Amino acid sequence: xxxxxxxxxxxxxxxxxxxxxxxxxxxxxxxxxxxxxxxxxxxxxxxxxxxxxxxxxxxxxxxxxxxxxxxxxxxxxxxxxxxxxxxxxxxxxxxxxxxxxxxxxxxxxxxxxxxxxxxxxxxxxxxxxxxxxxxxxxxxxxxxxxxxxxxxxxxxxxxxxxxxxxxxxxxxxxxxxxxxxxxxxxxxxxxxxxxx
Ligand code: URA
Ligand code: URA
Numbered sequence: 001x002x003x004x005x006x007x008x009x010x011x012x013x014x015x016x017x018x019x020x021x022x023x024x025x026x027x028x029x030x031x032x033x034x035x036x037x038x039x040x041x042x043x044x045x046x047x048x049x050x051x052x053x054x055x056x057x058x059x060x061x062x063x064x065x066x067x068x069x070x071x072x073x074x075x076x077x078x079x080x081x082x083x084x085x086x087x088x089x090x091x092x093x094x095x096x097x098x099x100x101x102x103x104x105x106x107x108x109x110x111x112x113x114x115x116x117x118x119x120x121x122x123x124x125x126x127x128x129x130x131x132x133x134x135x136x137x138x139x140x141x142x143x144x145x146x147x148x149x150x151x152x153x154x155x156x157x158x159x160x161x162x163x164x165x166x167x168x169x170x171x172x173x174x175x176x177x178x179x180x181x182x183x184x185x186x187x188x189x190x191x192x193x194x195x196x
Contacts (some may be wrong), residue, residue, distance in 0.1 A: 124158025
């Protein structure tokens with residue numbers, strides 16, 4: 001069963017010592033949402049609140065992400081599953097190192113394989129580069145559909161970038177409108193969104 005297969009991987013992550021981040025973690029942050037969701041969102045890695053609680057995107061960025069999803073009429077418990085490039089918090093919220101990302105990527109790949117989403121959304125430069133290639137530029141790639149393992153990927157900004165620079169919200173909304181359109185094409189033609 002899907003849930004139990006995810007639990008097995010989560011347990012593996014709990015015991016993981018493949019990179020130095022395990023030494024400073026309080027909790028792993030495996031990811032959460034509906035395992036049957038058709039949309040898989042990928043962030044960078046746990047921050048302070050996430051490390052403390054073990055829950056994904058629960059800090060300031062998470063609150064903004066909730067608002068964005070709400071604007072699309074996507075709920076966290078029904079329409080999406082959310083994971084990160086690395087499952088343990090990088091000290092001082094620094095960007096995860098390439099070796100740390102490489103050590104952790106197989107867990108994300110298994111999550112994606114099991115959940116089998118129609119649409120993947122990468123949030124920010126780290127998720128884009130971690131999944132699709134380290135030379136990619138977020139400012140150039142965002143808003144354009146890409147393919148990863150035959151799956152559609154929409155790169156967009158990270159909510160923390162929007163908190164630093166609210167001017168990026170307009171582009172982000174354009175990216176999410178493309179996701180809504182694709183969701184109507186591939187998943188539910190009736191998906192209602194009062195803003196679009
Ligand atoms: N930022 C991320 O990229 N992921 C989280 O889980 C929280 C904040
Ligand atoms: N820089 C980042 O790291 N992420 C963004 O989303 C935008 C700029």
